[in-house]
Amino acid sequence: MTQAPHEARDTPRPPAPGGRRELDLAEARRELRADCGRCVALCCVAPMFVASADFALDKPAGVPCPNLRGDDRCGIHTELRGRGFAGCAVFDCFGAGQRVTALFDGATWREAPEDAAGMFGALEVLRQLHEALWYLREAAHLVPRGPLHDLVDALIGTTEGLAASDAATLADIDTASYRREVGDLLADVSAAVRGPGGRRWAGKDLVGARLRGADLRGAELRGAYALGADLRDADLRRCDLLGVDLRGADLAGARLDGALFLTQPQLEAARGDRRTTLPAGLARPGHWSVDR
Secondary structure, eight states, X not given: XXXXXXXXXXXXXXXXXXXXXXXHHHHHTGGGSOOGGGSOSGGGTSSOBOSSSXXXXXXXXXSOOTTBOTTSOBTTGGGTTTTTOHHXXXXXXXXXXXXXXXXTTTOOTTTOGGGXXXXXXXXXXXXXXXXHHHHHHHXXXXXXXXXXXHHHHHHHHHHHHHHTSOHXXXXXXXXXXXXXXXXXXXXXXXXHHHOSOSOBOTTOBOTTOXXXXXXXXTOBOXXXXXXXXXXXXXXXXXXXXXXXXXXXXXXXXXXXXXXXXXXXXXXXXXXXXXTOBOOXXXXXXXXXXXXX
């Protein structure tokens, strides 16, 4: 899966498309974009796969995927979904892969097997740090200058410092505690941006839910399970979508412009069409229907 799965995408606050604020966010997120040409196929080796709807086979952690070629490129990259590897099609390392490769001076797990475990461990931690930076930099653009903005800026600085650590330091980071800290702050940002009202469905089981045409403006859906949900023509502006599982969800005609904390992998896992409106900088997935 070493071809870049997706081009970068920004999720700015809704001012006019192409505005200065969006350009600033795109610049702030530049290093959080996967560049597979500067990586050594770490995502095809480090993670564990479990045979499921997302992966066609079991693969132990640290073992190369059988589809990985000797040149560190995926042999079925253009056929991932049809060959049962939808999980690979939606994966995004948020730029962690090339950072780990640089951390080990460009050495590959093939050339330096003694460093492989360190590379794989660093990838796991750095991906979490980079994903957090993706959200935090959006948060910094969502809230005005003031105490909350200062807290976001401070945590961005802390996260950047952690991400610049050596492999040994990365291995000692308490990622669970760190993620709780980030999640709590993002929840405060979400509440400030969404304002009063809106549904409170955080963590809710929405599997297969019939929400066609629903007004979900300002709703809190973070962490909800919306697999296969019918969200056609739903209005999701100012809706907190952090961590929502949208696998197989139908977003045809949905209003996603202005949605909070939406990522490209979530879109890639869902279905939509040309009527679906997206936050500026997010790409319409190639597998979406033109019209349905």
